[in-house]
Amino acid sequence: MAGGEGTRLRPLTANLPKPLLPVVNRPIMEHVLRLLKRHGFDETVVTVQFLASMIRTYFGSGDELGMHLSYATETTPLGTAGSVKNAEDALRDEAFLVISGDALTDIDLTDLVAFHRRQGALVTVALKSVPDPLEFGIVITGEDGRIQRFLEKPTWGQVFSDTVNTGIYVMEPEVLAQVPPGEAVDWSGDIFPRLVEAGAPVYGYVASGYWEDVGTIASFQRAQADVLNRQVDVEIGGFEVSPGVWIGEDAEVHPEAILKGPLVVGDYSKVEAGAELREFSVLGSNVLVKSGAFLHRAIVQDNALIGPQTNLRGCVIGKSTDVLRAARIEEGAVVGDECVVREEAFVSHDVKVYPFKTIEAGAVVNTSVIWESRGQRTLFGPRGVSGLVNAEITPELVVRLAGAYATTLKKGATVTTARDGSRAARALKRAVISALTAGAINVRDLEVAPMPVTRFDVRSSNAAGGIMLRTTPGDPERIDIIFLDADGDDLSPVAQRKLDRVFSRQEFRRAFPGEIGDLRFPARTMDLYIQDLLDRVDTAGVAEADLKIVVDSSGGSASLVLPTLLGRLGVDVLTVNGRVDETIPPRSALEDLRATDRLGALVASSGAAFGVRFDHVGERVTIVDERGDLIDDDRALLVFLDLVAAENPGAEVALPVTITRVADQVTRFHGLTVRRTSLSAAALTGVARDDGIVFAADGRGGFIVPEFAPAIDGIAAFVKLLALVARTRLTLSTIDARIPSVAILRRSVPTPWAVKGTVMRRVVESVDPDTGYVIDTTDGVRIVGPDGSWILVLPDPSEAVTHLWSEGADIEEAHVLLRRWVEVVEAR
Numbered sequence: 001m002a003g004g005e006g007t008r009l010r011p012l013t014a015n016l017p018k019p020l021l022p023v024v025n026r027p028i029m030e031h032v033l034r035l036l037k038r039h040g041f042d043e044t045v046v047t048v049q050f051l052a053s054m055i056r057t058y059f060g061s062g063d064e065l066g067m068h069l070s071y072a073t074e075t076t077p078l079g080t081a082g083s084v085k086n087a088e089d090a091l092r093d094e095a096f097l098v099i100s101g102d103a104l105t106d107i108d109l110t111d112l113v114a115f116h117r118r119q120g121a122l123v124t125v126a127l128k129s130v131p132d133p134l135e136f137g138i139v140i141t142g143e144d145g146r147i148q149r150f151l152e153k154p155t156w157g158q159v160f161s162d163t164v165n166t167g168i169y170v171m172e173p174e175v176l177a178q179v180p181p182g183e184a185v186d187w188s189g190d191i192f193p194r195l196v197e198a199g200a201p202v203y204g205y206v207a208s209g210y211w212e213d214v215g216t217i218a219s220f221q222r223a224q225a226d227v228l229n230r231q232v233d234v235e236i237g238g239f240e241v242s243p244g245v246w247i248g249e250d251a252e253v254h255p256e257a258i259l260k261g262p263l264v265v266g267d268y269s270k271v272e273a274g275a276e277l278r279e280f281s282v283l284g285s286n287v288l289v290k291s292g293a294f295l296h297r298a299i300v301q302d303n304a305l306i307g308p309q310t311n312l313r314g315c316v317i318g319k320s321t322d323v324l325r326a327a328r329i330e331e332g333a334v335v336g337d338e339c340v341v342r343e344e345a346f347v348s349h350d351v352k353v354y355p356f357k358t359i360e361a362g363a364v365v366n367t368s369v370i371w372e373s374r375g376q377r378t379l380f381g382p383r384g385v386s387g388l389v390n391a392e393i394t395p396e397l398v399v400r401l402a403g404a405y406a407t408t409l410k411k412g413a414t415v416t417t418a419r420d421g422s423r424a425a426r427a428l429k430r431a432v433i434s435a436l437t438a439g440a441i442n443v444r445d446l447e448v449a450p451m452p453v454t455r456f457d458v459r460s461s462n463a464a465g466g467i468m469l470r471t472t473p474g475d476p477e478r479i480d481i482i483f484l485d486a487d488g489d490d491l492s493p494v495a496q497r498k499l500d501r502v503f504s505r506q507e508f509r510r511a512f513p514g515e516i517g518d519l520r521f522p523a524r525t526m527d528l529y530i531q532d533l534l535d536r537v538d539t540a541g542v543a544e545a546d547l548k549i550v551v552d553s554s555g556g557s558a559s560l561v562l563p564t565l566l567g568r569l570g571v572d573v574l575t576v577n578g579r580v581d582e583t584i585p586p587r588s589a590l591e592d593l594r595a596t597d598r599l600g601a602l603v604a605s606s607g608a609a610f611g612v613r614f615d616h617v618g619e620r621v622t623i624v625d626e627r628g629d630l631i632d633d634d635r636a637l638l639v640f641l642d643l644v645a646a647e648n649p650g651a652e653v654a655l656p657v658t659i660t661r662v663a664d665q666v667t668r669f670h671g672l673t674v675r676r677t678s679l680s681a682a683a684l685t686g687v688a689r690d691d692g693i694v695f696a697a698d699g700r701g702g703f704i705v706p707e708f709a710p711a712i713d714g715i716a717a718f719v720k721l722l723a724l725v726a727r728t729r730l731t732l733s734t735i736d737a738r739i740p741s742v743a744i745l746r747r748s749v750p751t752p753w754a755v756k757g758t759v760m761r762r763v764v765e766s767v768d769p770d771t772g773y774v775i776d777t778t779d780g781v782r783i784v785g786p787d788g789s790w791i792l793v794l795p796d797p798s799e800a801v802t803h804l805w806s807e808g809a810d811i812e813e814a815h816v817l818l819r820r821w822v823e824v825v826e827a828r
Helices: 028-038 052-059 079-085 109-119 173-178 187-197 217-228 395-407 423-438 451-460 493-505 525-536 562-569 589-606 633-647 662-669 681-688 714-728 732-737 753-765 811-826
Strands: 043-048 068-073 096-098 103-105 123-129 138-141 147-151 163-171 202-206 211-213 239-242 245-247 263-265 281-283 294-296 311-313 385-388 414-419 442-448 465-471 478-484 548-552 572-576 610-614 621-624 652-656 673-677 693-697 744-750 774-776 781-784 790-795 801-807
Touching (some): 043 052, 052 068, 079 187, 096 109, 103 163, 103 217, 109 123, 138 163, 138 202, 163 173, 163 211, 395 478, 414 423, 414 451, 423 478, 442 451, 451 478, 451 525, 451 714, 525 562, 525 714, 548 589, 562 572, 572 589, 589 610, 589 621, 621 633, 621 714, 633 652, 633 662, 633 714, 633 732, 652 662, 673 681, 744 811, 753 811, 790 811, 801 811
Parallel strands (some): 043 068, 123 202, 263 281, 294 311, 548 610, 652 673
Antiparallel strands (some): 096 163, 138 147, 610 621, 774 781, 781 790, 790 801
């Protein structure tokens, strides 16, 4: 299978198919074909699609390898199963092996086939334990090797094994009858799960050999090092002139050059006196390394020039590229084919320079070519795209981000934009609007608006999406850029990956002069939001209850909505910080505590029913009771839940897996049930859309009022709470007092990325099913004991840590439970 584009390997694959990428100067696919030949496979069908002619030209009929190659060409991508179906005419007669042409491996294929025959399998899948299973399909097998479950491209919350699908299969020809012709279909995502469900003999073979999916720049570099370290059994071209030092045919290395292996110098290359080549460096064919150059873990492809006094560390240099005198290229940087890096230029960590570009003399290239934060695994984090203002998040970056977003939408579509009251958000939103309109997108600019109002405008208008810019809560030096879909929800992971791909490639659409987008400022969005909220949320009893409330708007955008809303409700209100003030940044944790104390004092002294403090975009709320005491987020959820449950017997509520089991007791008392979700906001809002869900919350001050909108909304939550208190005529402290105490603890354990998958497998294997413990994999691994106590182990998606939550009958029991499982996670 050799049809992949290898988009994550760009710019190396900008004009080269991924299977032809060289690993130690031989294409990956050639290493695979040589492996096949060693194990007796001499008749091979190659499925091709992207730059297919280059693969056919390079390998031809396979005579040079002593094999017979034929080709099956896809006019459009057909998926892993569809591409094999496309070659069905050559596969009808006997069992066949499927293998990727872009994964480096020395797995024992002979033993794999023997296992397949011994088991009488219809399909045998080669499996491998890997340290980071996030990018692969996880496979669960029984003790006899029979496959029980496939899980494609899991999140860290779904990782409970480190055994992954290598994409190497042995199949009987009748399997192809399960694949519809001419359709894009995948083996592990579509066909195999159906076979497993139908009870077909689908087996997993756990391979002990080497396997590396060369899908990223990091794995491309790692594969080179593994070959040089002899961790994989493949042939290295040339002669081993000293331990670990391989010199190709007619290569010229000056005696005064310094070579410290393992390393490879390709055919016809020249290394001058005074040049230094250190460990894990690879020179392709016809490379010239001038005197004084220093290379360490550098991969230099064919026909490149490395000038004098240059310094290359952990980087990749494309074909026919010139790196001139005293230039410096740092770790993780990739310079594409036929580029010129001029004298004394500096290419920083992780920068990608696409083919045919010139870096001027003395230039410092860090984020100006392709922006990609060092060490960042994905563009999106838990709060959208986040970073330091004018350091990581610059106007230039914002223009590219918004341009990429525009490119994912149809020309002429409309996008809603909004911001909080900060000056940074104001400046950067102007860059967003310029990029959108230049990309043929019309803009509805709400200027300063609460987050709930922005979501409302997107879903209630003809907008195809939205962009909100806000200062990161608790950190006034950082900003979050939140992208919304047509329903006003945060972009799904699939949409995020699409935007990430466009951004990484810099393939932005620009409008023709007559297509420039329009900019409008809708006038009545706040009024429409208020009217819709009051139409949908039952506020009966509020006017008659004669309540007094204290509201702190925190100087944020909620202050633009609250005066009109509270006037319509007829409530006696004492307002604090009731204006938008760009000089009031989001407060630190200490300042938050002081502000809450002041709110509590005002509630107690004024005889108010309760007090509410909004965050700076009106999304989350902090609640104090009638005595002025803070109700922390965990207890606030339970109090709110108790009020909702009393009016909705028999309904259902949605809560994340980290929420206390006391929530189940509260709902059970009123005849409700709890549906648990993962911690992501997308999962919670997705469930909140379902019929029968009357309440949802995240336990961090975020509440969802489903009858109004399936999104976290502090303003709607305030109106709902006000109405419930008015009708119940009970104080919040009274409700809080009748709810059992909570004994939950949390701890984060440093966990290197390389062992996260192993840790989760070890956690699952540590559960003895005979003890009555139940494993829940809704998010991470949640282990529930017979008495209801539980522990949740969840890898962080963006940091090298694993989070643990524990709950017991009391704090001491929670401590014991937490200590036990921390030891499991920390075990090495």
